[in-house]
Amino acid sequence: MKVRLATVWFGGCSGCHMSFLDLDEFLIDLAEKIELVYSPVVDTKEYPEGVDVCLIEGAICNEDNLELLQKIRQRTRVLVSFGDCAVTGNVPAIRNQLGLGNEESVLQRAYIENAQHNPSLPREDGIVPPLLPRVMPVHEVVHVEHYLPGCPPPAERIKALVSQMLSGVEPKLEGAALKFG
């Protein structure tokens, strides 16, 4: 039976997913062993039940991220923090240095002060999710089984970890395969 794999994109630049696509021909080998049940690159709206592995890109920045992450934890056997934003908070978490309650000031800075046209705050109930008071790495919210740091982790490193997991080996990155930034 194929491994049910999901990938999700939270507060990150999508670079980790680009790196995943950089797996090139390994993606073809991978397609024989996995079924991609949820991902920014497939058109599934609802995170399904009974997922084996989920690669999580990005830090937890807004209420949508938080809600979906909790759902993912309930419905997934193994979570992998995929890339520096998920593992450390990285660049999205720089706003934490402004202290709690910085949501208004960062939006103000981005959408009003630095706007060249139509300065206005993006606000639409039910569509634009409110920012959390503090950006969090994934493991601060839910238990995470494995960590794959890197900004982004190069395809080789993704391949190493995914291959270990598929062959039933306890995944472990060490030596040159363990690197932040």
Next chain:
Amino acid sequence: MAAKTLTIDGKPISAEEGATILQASEEAGAKIPTLCHLDGVYDVGACRLCLVEVTGVPKLLPACTTTVAEGMDVKTDSERLRRYRRMILELLFAERNHVCAVCVSNGHCELQTLAYNHGMDHVRYDYLFPKWGVDNTHPLFGMDHNRCILCTRCVRVCWHIEGAGTKNVSGRGAQARIITDLNIPWGESDSCTRCGKCVQACPTGALSHKGSTVGEMERDRGKLEFIVLAREKKQWVTAD
């Protein structure tokens, strides 16, 4: 000077009286991880990474500031030491804003290297995300307090090798920080000779040459050792 005999990782060693465990361990071939230690300047035991076990002593001792004693039995590597060393590294990462992805020293950083060697694939403690500034007032160098681990290497090279005494430490605990003179912008300092030894000494991306961007900051520690060796032993030996 009298010699002391001791055991390091089960290996009998003789070391000069007054030598540190760190110096003696080199002879034993034991590689103790260090961070605040810098060849050429005196040790202060700031980072605690070189902690070792000494039989009969209940607490762990820093190898860089503990001198050898007759009959000492030292262990430089154990499950317990590795656990503490990883903990220390994680706390260093959690205490300030070490955002590796946007750091001048990314890929050439001693803190990163030690973290990898100790299998640190994430930090278990909550990051503090303190608010620290960057001092870019100096014409040649920049100081990013977000990336400072307070090893005080810059202070020691500034006082001990250059003799300028520009760099100092102010404050205590997590609030401690490196200051210039009596806490003035670096660019306004009259005592700074612009020698750049502090920049050569820094293990992280806290001190850098202006104009360097992500991953560009590489240092040549050999220069510091060269100066000290030449001055103290009159030996003009380069590292390579």
